[in-house]
Structure formats: C-alpha cells, structure tokens
Amino acid sequence: MSANVSQPFYQLIPDTVIDAVESMGYLSDGRILALNSYENRVYQVGLDEAEPLIAKFYRPGRWSDAQIMEEHAFCFELAEQELPVVAPLQLDNGDSLFHFRDYRFALYPRRGGRAPELGDADHLYQLGQTLGRIHLVGAARPFVARPALDIQNYGRDSIELIARDFIPASLREAYTSLADDLLQGIEACYAVAGEVRNIRVHGDCHGGNILWRDDTPNFVDFDDARMAPAVQDLWMLLTGDDRQQQQLQLAEVIEGYNEFADFDPRELHLVEALRTLRMLNYSAWLARRWEDPAFPRSFTWFNTERYWGEHILQLREQLSALRQPPLKLL
Template sequence: MNNDETDEQSVASAAQPFYQLGPDKVMDAVESLGYLCDGRQFPLNSYENRVYQVGIEDGVPLIAKFYRPGRWSDEQILEEHQFSFELQDQELPVVAPIRDAEGRSLFEYENFRFALFPRKGGQGPELDNLDNLHLLGKLLGRMHAVGAVKPFVHRPVLNSQTFGHDAVATVSEFIPAELKLSYDSLVRDLLQAVDEVIAAAGPVAHIRVHGDCHAGNILWRDDNAHFVDLDDARMAPAVQDIWMLLSGSRDRQLAQLSEVVDGYDQFFEFQPRELKLVEALRSLRIIHHAAWLASRWEDPAFPMGFPWFNTVRYWSEHILELREQFAELSEPPLQVM
C-alpha cells in the first residue's frame, strides 16, 4: 500500500468512522464474545453511534451498540455503564449492558468498541396522558436519588460553555452569509440572557442524570416504562430530565409538571427554583443540536438522515426558534401548582 492510499483511507475514516463496519464485522464482533449469530441483522435508529438488532441461534436477539470513535473515552463509557448497573441494582427499569463472566461490559473488535444489551420491546409513551407522567415522575425521582449519591468523575457537566458558546462557534461556520450577521447578533444576546438566568438561579446541585430523557428514549409496554440509551448521561441539574417531558401550552405544561413532581417527590425532593433554568436549558439544547448536526455533517449518514439540514430554510427557521426562546427567557418560569 502506498502513502497516497494510506492518506485516502485516513480521510475516509475521519469523515465516516463507521465505513468499515459492515454486517459481517458486526456479527464477527458479537460472535467474538461466544454467541452464535443466525444471520438476521437489523440496523436501529441511531446516528451518533451504530446500533443493530442481531439474531442469536437458539436465543433471543441482542442489541449491539458500536460507539462512535473519538467521542467518549473508555473511562467515560464505563462510567455510564456503572450508572446503569447502579440503577438496575435498585430495580429501576433501565436497559443496562450485558456483562460477561468476568464482569466486563465494554468490548473491542478490530478497533471498534461495542457493548451488548438485552432487547426490550415497546413504544414511546403517551406524554399527553397525565397518569403516564405521574409514573415517569416516580421513576425519575428514584433515578435521581441514585444519581445524587456520588458524582461522575470522567463524564462532562452540562453548562452554557460547552452546550452554548462552544456550540455556536461550530454552527457559525455553517450559517449562510446572508443570515450570519443576524445569527451572530442573536446568539450573542441569547447566550448572555442564558448566562444571566443561570447566575440568577444561584447555586444549583448537579447530579448524575439521564441527560437525554425524551420520549424516544423511553420504551412503554403494558403500563410500564424502560429507560434506554444513557449515552448522554452527565452531571446536570435534576430538572434537565424533567423539562423534556413537558410540551404544549403553558397551562398544559403546568398540569404536566404537577403530575411529574407529585410522583417525583415521593422518592427525591424536587427543587422548585430549578424551574428558573428550564428555558435556559431548552435554549442550550436547541443550539447544541444544530452544532451536533454541523459537527457530524461529513459523516455520509447525516446528509441522508437529515436532508433538510444546512439549507437556507433550515437556518432561517432555526433563527426564528432562537428568537422565540429569547422571548421565553424573559417570561416568568413555570411553577408547581
């Protein structure tokens, strides 16, 4: 192999870190742990990592998750796994990785790090159902009671620097020229407002949280829920996992919040002053999501999965959404009824 070929492969690997992860390699990785695959394999909805349902001879299918190279360190992944095990030990419905006979949960096959999970069926919960929200509040209260026992050491903290200021630096390179001045001015004012809201809230406890607790990461079946995908677990205010369950008009969100908190308080004390952070956290998530798409745009899976991204229309709507968030930051925060 000559140097030019090596350089071309390095560029391809950087742009598409999963380009060598074909079906055969997925099965070879699973079988390296002693399983016998039956040839059935289905990719599941995941972009940051690659996740597959893999059929097993004389057994139920397993879920194989291959971690995006360069995103998390081994220590950070194992810290997420350990959090899952702690939650599972407290009989919380969390889908934790499978451990081998030696207690290992993170494995490597030909430079790909991966983990195996049991398959859990279900669908997204109906968050318009207040009874469902009451149950989810109970589960989050139990989860946060475990999360507050000790901090993450290796995983990051959710803050306005990484989710806001650093994210804007990434996004700014993608903004069309005709919108750049408007965007730069808006996010400067918006992040200043976010920082002021966070400062005004005073000292807020940061605990281990799910970090991405939306309906897509909750499986619902037979009136029971299972939390999946703790890949974004980090240190954050407890309300980070709560506000993502709320939607609709203000009155509707107040009713939803009341149900969540009523269940939550049975297991962990909710801090009402954290509600001041909701719109600031929502603003940071919107900015960070755009930056995530921008930072992954060279991965061919992203233009195929998000064809609407990086168009003038997308950025115009993104700016409008940020303007609405800027207005929301000046509104009174939600209150528990």
C-alpha cells in the first residue's frame, strides 16, 4: 500500500493548509490551529485583519465530489430557510468544494458556542423544533449520490470486516454468534416498524455537533448526512440509562418537533436498532482507518484483546435492549 493511501494526510503540513486557503484569495496571518477531527482534517486559519476561517480537508477516497456537493447543497437549502446551520462558504459562481494539490477542501465561517444541555427540557424542546424544520427541508427531495443508512452498510459489512481481520481468534466464535443474534434483532425491529420513510438527515446528531449560541442550537458538520429515518437525528439526544428519564426527554423533543413536522411513532421501534448499528459501525470505522497513523496514536485502546472483550459485553447488553419494548409517545 502506498504512503498516499495508508497516510492520506501525510503531505498536509501547516504550510500546505495555509497555501490552500490563500489560493482562494485570503491572506493568512500564519496562525493555524488543528481542531478535533479524525475522519477529515479541520483547521482554524487566522487571516490578516479578518475573522479566522475554518478549513476542512476531506479524507481522500471517502466521498466522491458529487456526494460532497450534495452535502453542501443540503446545507445551503437549510440556510436559505434561515435555519441555524453552519454552511460552507461559496464563490460568486456557487462553487464551495475546492481543490489544492491532491486535496479537496471547503471553507467555513468560524462559529463559537457550547454544547446543548440535554438534561434541560427547554433545550430539548428547542432542539426538537429545529430538527422538525430541518427534516421538513430534508423530506422535500432525496439524496441521489449519498448512500442510505441501512443494515447492510452499517451492520453486515461492519461485522464481516471485524470477524475477518480484527477480532482475536479466541473471541471470534463469541463475536460472530452474537453478531448473528444482533442482526436478527435489528431486522425484527425494522419489520415491526414497517415501511418508514427515509429522508435527508444530519446523520451524526450528537451534542458535539450542536453549538448553543445566542439561545439557539447551531448545527455543524453534515459530513455524515445520509438518507435515513427521521429518528436517526433524534435518538442521540436521549441520554442516560434510565428509561423513565429517556421517556421524558423524548416527550420534550417530539413536542417541539411536531410543531413543524409530523413524527411517525412507528420509528420508535428503530431507536435501539439504530443504536446497535452505530456501535457496530464505530468499531468498523476504527478498523478501516487503522493504517492512518493518527488512529493508533489517538485510540491506543482499540484492537486489544481487552477492547474486544469489553465490546462483546457491550453488544450483549445491547442485545437485551433490542428485545425491550420501545419508548412511547406520552
């Protein structure tokens, strides 16, 4: 495997980042700050006599140009509806995806803020309102180039990779047997839910991708936007292991959501199925990126026998959750 494949960002040194930004007509003051991102590389770049910009360099080989531009177009649609999303900057000709040497990148305005308080009823209600408006736009048309979140790509493909190349031999039988049970449980949840509608969603709607600013939730990083059920953007707002607490949180989110879009209660059957798929996909994501030197440095605990043993225990607990009755609308 060539260095450019195994180390896709090996030439992305600070000078390259600054040169890329300046190729778009900006004058950097030389200040650069790497932000917390692993899939892509994201930097705050200081400008001469202007507010800093955020430069996002896309991981080579992950998304096609068409898929990235669909993400951008979705953000522009949301911004046109005056929704609080941080959309990329556009040139006068509408371009928002730029190329410099072997890299593709986009530029964003810098936005500050804090994480939402997911234990605060008012925050949950307002998050529900905003997501209802986002999904109203997301339901207007489908993605064409970007994939859907489904059992195959998040579940079966993830399990196949881990079982083939990563799980220790001593744990392989336990993992594959459990994985079969998980897939059956996921499929059962989808069967009970029935034909729910897939729409364009944020896809990775956790607190780290929401900035609370000026009493408003600002949604950032639509990199994982896909076609999926609306509940994919809602279930990660429910925190804690206490079912009663999650039930109360859900009631606030859905009350706000239903002011702008109609939530299909059948999708509640998918909450634990989607959580399981996320868990499976997360381990597979780390595995797929393990040859990128940034990953072994940052995730030192991954791919150890202890990690896989604990992962199997977590998946067993999740299998039990899959078999519980779903949350209900109050």
